[in-house]
Amino acid sequence: MAKTNNKPTVKDVARIAGVSPMTVSNVINASGRVGEETADRVREAIQQLGYRQSTTARRFRLSKQWAIGLLVIDENPNFLSDPFTAELISGLTNYLTNIGYSLTIRGIRPSRFDARNAFKGIETDGLVLLLSGKQNARLKYVRATQELKVPTVMVQEPPFAGMAALASVRQDDYGGGALLARHLLETGARVFWMLVTKTIWPALEARGDGFKSILDSIPGARLELLMCENESFEVVYKTTSNALLLGRPDALVGLNDQMAISALRAAQDHGLAAPDDIQITGFNGLAFWKLTNPRLTTVQSCGHDVGYQAAKNLVDALNTGTFSQNDMVLPVRLYLGQTTSSRK
Amino acid sequence: MAKTNNKPTVKDVARIAGVSPMTVSNVINASGRVGEETADRVREAIQQLGYRQSTTARRFRLSKQWAIGLLVIDENPNFLSDPFTAELISGLTNYLTNIGYSLTIRGIRPSRFDARNAFKGIETDGLVLLLSGKQNARLKYVRATQELKVPTVMVQEPPFAGMAALASVRQDDYGGGALLARHLLETGARVFWMLVTKTIWPALEARGDGFKSILDSIPGARLELLMCENESFEVVYKTTSNALLLGRPDALVGLNDQMAISALRAAQDHGLAAPDDIQITGFNGLAFWKLTNPRLTTVQSCGHDVGYQAAKNLVDALNTGTFSQNDMVLPVRLYLGQTTSSRK
DNA sequence: CTGAAAGCGCTTACAG
DNA sequence: CTGAAAGCGCTTACAG
Numbered sequence: 089m090a091k092t093n094n095k096p097t098v099k100d101v102a103r104i105a106g107v108s109p110m111t112v113s114n115v116i117n118a119s120g121r122v123g124e125e126t127a128d129r130v131r132e133a134i135q136q137l138g139y140r141q142s143t144t145a146r147r148f149r150l151s152k153q154w155a156i157g158l159l160v161i162d163e164n165p166n167f168l169s170d171p172f173t174a175e176l177i178s179g180l181t182n183y184l185t186n187i188g189y190s191l192t193i194r195g196i197r198p199s200r201f202d203a204r205n206a207f208k209g210i211e212t213d214g215l216v217l218l219l220s221g222k223q224n225a226r227l228k229y230v231r232a233t234q235e236l237k238v239p240t241v242m243v244q245e246p247p248f249a250g251m252a253a254l255a256s257v258r259q260d261d262y263g264g265g266a267l268l269a270r271h272l273l274e275t276g277a278r279v280f281w282m283l284v285t286k287t288i289w290p291a292l293e294a295r296g297d298g299f300k301s302i303l304d305s306i307p308g309a310r311l312e313l314l315m316c317e318n319e320s321f322e323v324v325y326k327t328t329s330n331a332l333l334l335g336r337p338d339a340l341v342g343l344n345d346q347m348a349i350s351a352l353r354a355a356q357d358h359g360l361a362a363p364d365d366i367q368i369t370g371f372n373g374l375a376f377w378k379l380t381n382p383r384l385t386t387v388q389s390c391g392h393d394v395g396y397q398a399a400k401n402l403v404d405a406l407n408t409g410t411f412s413q414n415d416m417v418l419p420v421r422l423y424l425g426q427t428t429s430s431r432k
Numbered sequence: 433m434a435k436t437n438n439k440p441t442v443k444d445v446a447r448i449a450g451v452s453p454m455t456v457s458n459v460i461n462a463s464g465r466v467g468e469e470t471a472d473r474v475r476e477a478i479q480q481l482g483y484r485q486s487t488t489a490r491r492f493r494l495s496k497q498w499a500i501g502l503l504v505i506d507e508n509p510n511f512l513s514d515p516f517t518a519e520l521i522s523g524l525t526n527y528l529t530n531i532g533y534s535l536t537i538r539g540i541r542p543s544r545f546d547a548r549n550a551f552k553g554i555e556t557d558g559l560v561l562l563l564s565g566k567q568n569a570r571l572k573y574v575r576a577t578q579e580l581k582v583p584t585v586m587v588q589e590p591p592f593a594g595m596a597a598l599a600s601v602r603q604d605d606y607g608g609g610a611l612l613a614r615h616l617l618e619t620g621a622r623v624f625w626m627l628v629t630k631t632i633w634p635a636l637e638a639r640g641d642g643f644k645s646i647l648d649s650i651p652g653a654r655l656e657l658l659m660c661e662n663e664s665f666e667v668v669y670k671t672t673s674n675a676l677l678l679g680r681p682d683a684l685v686g687l688n689d690q691m692a693i694s695a696l697r698a699a700q701d702h703g704l705a706a707p708d709d710i711q712i713t714g715f716n717g718l719a720f721w722k723l724t725n726p727r728l729t730t731v732q733s734c735g736h737d738v739g740y741q742a743a744k745n746l747v748d749a750l751n752t753g754t755f756s757q758n759d760m761v762l763p764v765r766l767y768l769g770q771t772t773s774s775r776k
Numbered sequence: 777c778t779g780a781a782a783g784c785g786c787t788t789a790c791a792g
Numbered sequence: 793c794t795g796a797a798a799g800c801g802c803t804t805a806c807a808g
Binding site: 095138140142143144145147148151153154165166167168169171174175177178181182185188190191192193194195208209210211235236237321346349350353356374375376378379380381392 | 439482484486487488489491492495497498509510511512513515518519521522525526529532534535536537538539552553554555579580581665690693694697700718719720722723724725736
Binding site: 441486 | 784785786787788
């Protein structure tokens with residue numbers, strides 16, 4: 089077959105330099121078993137021809153991709169606009185880029201998930217999973233990804249039992265929820281409304297569960313759920329606003345900052361001031377949180393670290409054959425803002 | 433050489449189905465020149481073996497990647513936290529995923545840019561460029577990318593003359609800046625402080641230039657630049673705060689919403705209320721902007737559309753050989769919020 | 777230190 | 793409708 093394009097190859101370089109292709113290969117990959125003089129000749133030929141190594145051919149030959157896939161299962165196609173996800177991806181790429189790996193991101197909407205086609209065109213050395221949905225749905229996604237037979241790290245998700253090629257890296261969302269509950273209880277709050285959405289994210293669930301766990305032992309403490317169709321400003325605002333027509337909690341609990349702020353706006357428009365009339369807490373404390381007014385009481389997430397550690401754990405597993413740590417849990421910390429009272 | 437792994441190949445499928453490898457290939461790629469019965473036998477064999485086509489081998493064979501690269505030149509390694517960039521990427525992936533392409537993102541810090549190594553490991557059918565820095569630095573990046581010899585689209589950047597394999601897709605930032613200036617002039621404002629950063633983004637420059645262009649013909653109108661080391665909350669807050677000790681403009685002009693809000697907080701802490709004591713405008717109106725309080729007067733960007741059109745334009749060029757449009761400019765619109773006065 | 781041979785998995789002409 | 797041959801660009805044993 090005729091060449092489809094005229095890019096120079098190792099063969100061309102070899103001819104110009106008067107050596108064999110594998111000597112060229114050795115020079116490029118710095119194997120160090122080439123004479124200095126020969127290597128110089130090869131480098132000159134590379135310059136002269138403008139030769140660039142074909143990554144595709146190399147990947148093919150070595151059946152190694154130097155690439156990690158990130159799979160996000162989200163109903164929202166614009167999942168990058170979530171600050172935690174953006175931080176997570178930053179952490180992943182910061183680690184991977186340094187060691188010459190690239191990250192391939194794929195977002196799939198659960199309603200369109202099809203085990204046969206979901207991973208078409210994806211070929212990576214490892215996989216990072218950010219899953220949403222009910223436990224059995226998440227298990228389904230994990231089972232499907234296992235067919236790719238590559239080491240996999242789930243982020244923001246507790247481990248599944250009995251899957252060796254699968255590790256977890258997550259932050260202590262449960263503990264963060266507990267921190268918020270203790271703080272609010274100390275201010276005297278007893279009646280709580282928690283904003284939840286139909287899309288289930290295990291991390292958000294953990295925050296909620298951590299919060300509830302503290303209330304259980306407190307007499308008089310009461311938690312109600314405000315179910316929002318999705319986490320857009322409009323929906324959270326409207327849902328909160330409607331609920332406030334019928335009652336008023338001591339505190340509104342958002343499972344992330346966006347929802348907390350949306351609810352805060354609704355409360356303000358009902359003439360309620362934070363923290364005196366109503367308290368509000370969020371979760372994440374990333375990027376835009378510093379711009380919130382009043383500054384939100386929140387738990388500072390470590391999305392970047394979760395991504396960084398997930399990538400590190402995964403690449404280590406690629407190199408050693410096993411995960412050094414099967415469930416990594418990173419700490420979070422409470423940040424007191426202006427939307428909760430000081431101790432009463 | 434022995435096989436490095438035991439994944440089934442077309443050969444294995446062919447043997448089981450009792451056909452030749454190219455018949456398997458024809459079935460997989462639905463060439464349609466295979467008898468129904470034979471095709472069924474092949475599909476059964478695929479099922480039985482759990483065969484998955486090797487994307488790498490296919491890419492290698494056809495020297496086509498079905499992949500687009502996004503190159504971001506940014507001093508900030510966490511460039512994903514910028515709402516516009518996140519929207520842009522959403523737009524790119526939304527278009528690309530639908531047609532079976534993937535997006536490879538690479539962020540490079542200008543100080544570390546090295547033409548020889550910048551694109552190591554990147555092999556894509558096309559390139560999208562989001563550049564920062566001075567004009568001649570940007571030109572340098574573009575020249576370097578041209579060595580990859582793939583069609584390239586610059587986003588948020590006006591076209592460079594005389595480069596055929598290069599097109600531009602951007603929004604009307606200049607016009608957006610002009611909209612804001614006209615609006616502020618109508619409120620009676622004459623003295624403006626514009627928040628600028630050391631890192632030069634052509635889009636932000638265009639916003640500033642558009643703004644200035646309107647002031648030029650207005651007697652008494654005065655523009656001063658507040659130079660911020662970077663666009664973090666802390667720096668913009670501090671810079672604005674220091675400046676407010678020495679004077680007070682009629683309006684603060686942020687070239688994006690983040691900076692505008694940061695400046696607004698400084699103004700508030702100086703006892704200035706918007707819009708009565710001081711007016712403030714932003715730019716972008718994406719994601720978190722709805723959460724701003726008071727709601728910022730801004731220009732609504734279309735980062736998603738810019739990304740979507742850039743991807744479409746690029747893939748069309750891949751298929752046809754030339755760009756149908758060399759400079760696409762998308763419209764923006766003014767959104768009046770609560771940080772500017774109504775007409776006086 | 778350097779090279780001739782073989783092959784990674786796939787698909788495009790070209791025959792039949 | 794189906795197949796035998798060739799080759800995409802690279803690198804790993806294996807010789808010398």
